Amino acid sequence: MKRDEAIQELRAARKELQETLADFSEEDYLRANAIGKWTSKDLLAHVASWDEEMVRVLQTFPMPGESVYTYAISDRNKFAAWNEEQVALRREHSVSQVIAEFEGARRDLIQVIEGLTDAVLNRSRMTSWGVSATGFELILAQAARDRENAAQVRSYRKKMERWARARKTLSAKRKTKN
Template structure:
């Protein structure tokens, strides 16, 4: 995947997610049940935490380090998500929203520090098992797209 394609995919997934929640009032944004027991706020906190892991990975790779993030570890996804949910569930909407927006700024800034070959070569960082761009696509873009689809379905039920 080329650098500009990755940036376009990041923008597209974010726009889709924002459209899914556009115009919702504070009650709907914090109401449990949007995705399982999670509210929209919880989904955004979840996405921000996973994207923050990716920002850390990008930082570590840029520093020439083998990443220590969850991307390269064996872990129980449900358990990790439950742990992060417990950590963030009582945070105010404004703080979650600021983190959600802020982590994307960091992602774009970190990605911009890599050249085309560093991002798109599947062998440049062999311990990733894929190109850096593909990793970001999988862990950030696809993840955001999946939850955007969940929120679109929930919103259709809500407006039903």
């Protein structure tokens, strides 16, 4: 794989996620339990936090020696504790603040990747969660995460459509009874 191909993959996956969020209202972003126990805003905070973490990890790739972190992310339960911590840090932020971070974090990630060569991205380095991975593997994992999250948002949209139909049917039934 080449760096530019990896960036295109990352951009395509992000576009897919953004398209699923198109025309969401603030109410849609803030509805509880939209994506599991999270709101859609929480989901964007989660995605932004992983983009920011990838920036930190990928910045260690061109450095000599092993990657060293002053913290460790536990991968227990699919990173549940870290994910919750990151979302909680952003919970009081407005929807527009979280969207801005979501967009900015991806711009920063792509900028870091653009500064790395194919040879550097082919290196295997230790991550902050204690797993060795190449830069390309990390980039593709981010793209896969975006696609997985897009699927979750599509599922949420289908639920919203079912709720709207159910409300319409209920309203029509009430009108015929009166």
